[in-house]
Amino acid sequence: MNEEHLLRVNNLTVRFPVKRQGGGLFGKSYLYAVDDISFEIKKGETLAIVGESGSGKTTAALAVARLVAAHEGRVELDGEDFLTLEDAALRKARAKVQFIFQDPYSSLNPRLRAEAIVREPLKSLTQTSKDEMSAIIDRLFEAVGLRPEQQQLFPHQFSGGQRQRIGIARALSTQPELIICDEPVSALDVAVQAQILNLLRKLQQDFGLTYLFISHDLGVVQHMCDTIAVMYMGKIVEYADRLSLFNNPQHPYTKALLSAVPSVDKKRRAQAKRVLIPGDPPDPINPPEGCRFANRCPIAEPNCSKSQPPLRDLSDGHKVACHLV
Ligand SMILES: Nc1ncnc2c1ncn2[C@@H]1O[C@H](COP(=O)(O)OP(=O)(O)O)[C@@H](O)[C@H]1O
Ligand code: SF4
């Protein structure tokens, strides 16, 4: 275990039982939502997982936080084997990993006041006195840019951006080390997105947080991460530090995702044509034997469908899973 790493995920696999298509009587098959992925995050850094909807990002994040069961693999958090912890040790470790959800409308209990929402993880995972809890909640409301009197309001009295601030305060309440942000701005207006991203960056600096940041949009993560893992159909197809990925993308899928990111430069943005990736991913219950991207890949060759390309290290940790790279 490298001391620098807060999180190490090895060979993580998550599968869901599904009714076999074609109506087999006893047939049970599995959808491998996450299929043997590995990644690591250094303390204080951000790893982004990027991919289209359905690629397995949320499932991977939930499995890392033990909110869905992993079928195989290991999650090492701060040197501990997180997936096997129990009881008090588990509660203690759970307090170190908190989640910010995609939808600030459905992820907050509508019957609780904002203050009670933020207090909830403190109550269930820590042994903090009432007075201490109130002091922590006061500080958190300030840290996320909400006013003290807003503690007594209910979720429906807040805007989307403000609700996500409550979600962030809740995630911070147990003084976690790792925050998993699952598309935290996807449901928000563009102007509000920037505010929330700035807030997350500031909190990371102020509290030394480590982020696992999930997005379907490379544009959102381009100012938000140190390392990027690109996922396609449950697999990591490219893994690199941010600059290598943006300046020197290797996988045809990554290149296609990048072509859809509007340029920061206004003139180029006006000209930018959004290259959408043609076609749909194959049926995840029956993935193809070879490269899973082959039916949509602009440079596919017959050999690509014969075997699955392994994730290979090109240089300096830039990894790619493609037969032709
Ligand atoms: N609870 C579940 N039961 C069955 N299939 C699921 C479940 N959750 C997710 N899936 C499937 O797993 C795949 C990955 O989903 P998800 O992790 O939500 O992807 P993403 O977050 O990248 O959009 C999808 O094919 C999805 O339909
Ligand atoms: S292995 Fe072949 S089909 Fe798959 S991404 Fe590479 S070139 Fe395209």
Ligand SMILES: [Mg+2]
């Ligand atoms: Mg998702």
